Amino acid sequence: MGGGSSMHGGAVIVGAGQAGLQLAVDLRQRGYDGEVTLIGGEAHAPYQRPPLSKKYLVGALSRDALMLRTPEFYRAKGIDLVTGAQVTSVLPDPGGGGSVELGDGRSIAYRDLAVTTGARARRIAIPGADAPNVLVMRSMDDADQLRARLADVTQVVVIGGGFIGLESAAVLRSLGKQVVLVEAVDRLLARVAAPELGRFYLDAHRRRGVDVRLGTGVSAIETDESGDARAVVLADGESIPADVVIVGIGVVRDPHLAEQLGARWDGGIVVDQHARTTVPGVVAAGDCAVWRNPLSPSDRPSCVESVQNAVDQAKVAAATLCGDESVVYDSVPWFWSDQDDLKLQMAGLCQGSDRRVLRGDPDSEGFSILHFKNDRFIAIDSINRPVDFMAARRALPVGATITDLDAAADLARPLKELFA
Numbered sequence: 418m419g420g421g422s423s424m425h426g427g428a429v430i431v432g433a434g435q436a437g438l439q440l441a442v443d444l445r446q447r448g449y450d451g452e453v454t455l456i457g458g459e460a461h462a463p464y465q466r467p468p469l470s471k472k473y474l475v476g477a478l479s480r481d482a483l484m485l486r487t488p489e490f491y492r493a494k495g496i497d498l499v500t501g502a503q504v505t506s507v508l509p510d511p512g513g514g515g516s517v518e519l520g521d522g523r524s525i526a527y528r529d530l531a532v533t534t535g536a537r538a539r540r541i542a543i544p545g546a547d548a549p550n551v552l553v554m555r556s557m558d559d560a561d562q563l564r565a566r567l568a569d570v571t572q573v574v575v576i577g578g579g580f581i582g583l584e585s586a587a588v589l590r591s592l593g594k595q596v597v598l599v600e601a602v603d604r605l606l607a608r609v610a611a612p613e614l615g616r617f618y619l620d621a622h623r624r625r626g627v628d629v630r631l632g633t634g635v636s637a638i639e640t641d642e643s644g645d646a647r648a649v650v651l652a653d654g655e656s657i658p659a660d661v662v663i664v665g666i667g668v669v670r671d672p673h674l675a676e677q678l679g680a681r682w683d684g685g686i687v688v689d690q691h692a693r694t695t696v697p698g699v700v701a702a703g704d705c706a707v708w709r710n711p712l713s714p715s716d717r718p719s720c721v722e723s724v725q726n727a728v729d730q731a732k733v734a735a736a737t738l739c740g741d742e743s744v745v746y747d748s749v750p751w752f753w754s755d756q757d758d759l760k761l762q763m764a765g766l767c768q769g770s771d772r773r774v775l776r777g778d779p780d781s782e783g784f785s786i787l788h789f790k791n792d793r794f795i796a797i798d799s800i801n802r803p804v805d806f807m808a809a810r811r812a813l814p815v816g817a818t819i820t821d822l823d824a825a826a827d828l829a830r831p832l833k834e835l836f837a
């Protein structure tokens with residue numbers, strides 16, 4: 418260990434993103450009695466990620482507007498924000514508490530520890546993937562890299578038909594770029610949404626001029642003599658020219674700190690409904706954490722990567738660190754995605770639904786999909802139908818359902834009147 422060691426009687430939060438910030442804020446709101454240190458590996462104070470693939474990419478939102486709080490806020494709340502500092506290791510004491518070590522050799526002791534390290538974009542393992550114009554979309558720096566290149570870009574290949582790939586494709590198309598989106602499986606949003614929604618987006622993006630290729634693998638990225646990517650080679654040998662390639666194929670989580678802590682890991686750091694890891698005194702929240710969500714049909718712990726999850730789970734983690742066991746994580750998940758003029762709002766978890774009701778005509782680009790399981794309403798996906806979404810968000814926590822499914826399909830019947 419190099420450098421000095423600072424004694425600390427409080428909470429250290431590793432990862433200064435949406436979850437880490439919320440945890441710090443809630444600790445202070447709850448009157449946490451020790452120091453609160455929020456440590457982030459990025460050079461920036463906590464900022465919002467959702468606009469990165471939306472308004473920020475088109476330049477419609479400034480850097481300042483991305484920031485979640487002002488520098489004064491941290492001072493006023495007594496939150497010690499340390500940016501540009503990667504936590505390289507954690508050294509738990511056998512008797513409780515411990516210390517974290519930073520990349521620059523500093524060591525900070527903790528009484529309570531929170532892991533909010535999020536996730537990073539998965540890289541694609543094919544030849545040419547490390548070319549400088551093969552980009553991912555996770556951080557402000559990633560978005561800045563793409564923005565800096567945009568003026569010289571005519572053709573873009575997006576690899577991956579999940580939300581980030583689709584949002585990026587929509588933005589780039591709206592800027593007049595030629596966009597080819599390549600998805601390995603035979604539908605869009607396969608991991609996170611119902612087939613109807615995937616079909617809708619396929620039609621909607623094609624209508625807007627995105628060349629979507631489903632069931633198409635990629636085998637290599639061709640580079641020129643300068644090392645820049647120039648084309649994406651598909652599994653069938655076709656070569657698609659590209660001035661820039663965007664890879665949006667999901668995220669990976671780093672098990673490093675969990676391993677050092679001896680915390681259970683199952684694709685993410687495993688937590689319970691109190692956001693507790695399996696190590697006493699250590700909580701985790703947000704994209705880095707997985708848990709057995711009672712709303713999910715799977716027995717495996719999972720994570721809905723979203724702002725809602727990061728914020729709500731962080732609040733629970735803060736309550737736990739303050740000794741308040743009455744707070745459990747049982748929020749209904751919700752999510753949004755903006756693609757061109759299409760606003761998707763989702764609430765609940767649709768996985769495991771046995772009946773779906775289409776409310777409105779997808780071709781009109783204003784409709785909702787209602788998901789039911791055993792006659793119980795479990796989730797909604799709304800495109801440009803905020804009224805439906807709001808009615809469903811109110812119904813889900815109280816277990817309200819709809820029995821008249823014909824009425825539910827009729828746009829003339831307000832959804833809020835149908836929930837019983």
Ligand code: FAD
Nearest residue numbers: 432434435436457458466467504534535703704722723724
């Ligand atoms: P992160 O935001 O990833 O923050 C974790 C932070 O921890 C990072 O800054 C990381 O650098 C830092 N860190 C990691 N390891 C260490 C370490 N060892 N030491 C120090 N620091 C470390 N959600 C929605 O609900 N709606 C949307 O429309 C939407 N759009 C999105 C668009 C994009 C482009 C992206 C990337 C995400 C989007 N999301 C959206 C998801 C949402 O932003 C994330 O779920 C949320 O930011 C997760 O917050 P987090 O704090 O858990 O993780």
